[in-house]
Amino acid sequence: MIESSGKGDPARSLALLWRTSERSSRKGKPELSVDRIVRAAIEVADAEGLQALSMRRVAERLGVGTMSLYTYVPGKPELFDVMLDTVYGETARPEDVPGGWRGRLEQIARENWALYLRxxxxxxxxxxxxxxxxxxxxxxxxxxxxxxxxxxxxVEMDSVITLITGFVHGAARGAVEAAQVENQTGMSDEQWWAAHAPFFARIAYADRFPTAARVGQAAGEALNAAYSPEHAFEFGLERVLDGIEALVNRRARPGSPDR
Structure with a gap:
């Protein structure tokens, strides 16, 4: 399931995002607020996924009637926009990060990685x-x-941030999918390979695909798995930063045609 942001009424979404207006709860009703509703919606999405998210499900989590939510939130599209803005506010933004621009980009990547895993x-x-x-x-x-x-x-500044966040998005997807497969099957990667290894031997895998067999064995022994999301993230992040560093250094060279 893919959900998209920005589907709500622009005026209502922006008013909600920036809290330019918010109605107080009425007497006799449980105390509600935009923040409390948004937090409940995030909890539903964290625990059950986006497919479970609905105004009714959020109301159930809060112990109130569904219609009472509409006093504060126009609808699910607007609520979803505020959910996104709220969780993106969780990333730490320290000003003193060691390592210059490379250290700062690494810190940003790790904050985004942690955000996706949460x-x-x-x-x-x-x-x-x-x-x-x-x-x-x-x-x-x-x-x-x-x-x-x-x-x-x-433009390059914007593209660098897009590159970093795009890389993290893909790496985090691999990590989340790996965790979901293990939860769904009840079998770790190590257990899965142990169960399949005898069948590879029967089809003479190493004889038919010697390079794949050699490299696969080396990677498996080093990572203790066929695929390590953490290793993929660490290795990939270093290579992305290396590429950005090459661009920065090229810009700094005297006489560079890009200057």
């Missing part, structure tokens, strides 16, 4: 139309400042 449903969101809320905007501004003043153009 809220796996974010991986099901098509965010080509960004939520223009305060937390998303602050996050983007902070991430851009990590590479401000290092010789890149504004």
């Amino acid at each position: 809220h796996p449903w974010l991986l099901q969101v098509a965010a080509s139309r960004p939520v223009l809320g305060p937390n998303v905007t602050a996050k983007y501004d902070y991430e851009l400042r990590a590479v401000d003043g290092i010789g890149l153009t504004d």
Whole structure:
């Protein structure tokens, strides 16, 4: 299931995101607020996935009638936008990060990695139309400042952040999928390979595919699995940062045609 942001009424979504207006709960009703409703919605998505998210399910979690939510939130599309903006506000944004721009980008990557693992449903969101809320905007501004003043153009700065966050998105998807497979099958990767290894021997796998057999064995022994999401993240992040460093260094060279 893929959900997209920005499907709600623009005026209502922006008013909700920036809290330009919020009605108080009426007497005799349980105390509600936009923040409390959003937090309950996030808890539903974290525990049950986006497919379970509905205004009715959120109301059940809060112990109130579904219609009472509409006093605060126009509908599910607007609620979803605020959910996204809220969780993106969780990333830490320290100003003093060692290691220069490379250290700052690494810190950003690790914060995004942790965010996806806390809220796996974010991986099901098509965010080509960004939520223009305060937390998303602050996050983007902070991430851009990590590479401000290092010789890149504004477009390149934006592209570097897109590259980093896009890499993390893909790596986190692999980590979440690996965890889901283990939960669904009740079998670890090590157990799965142990069960399948005798069959590979029968089909003379090493004889027919010697390179795959050699490399696969080496990787499996090093990682203790056929695939390690953590290793893929660490290895990939270093290579992405190496590529960005090559661009920065090229910009800094005297006489470079890019200068």
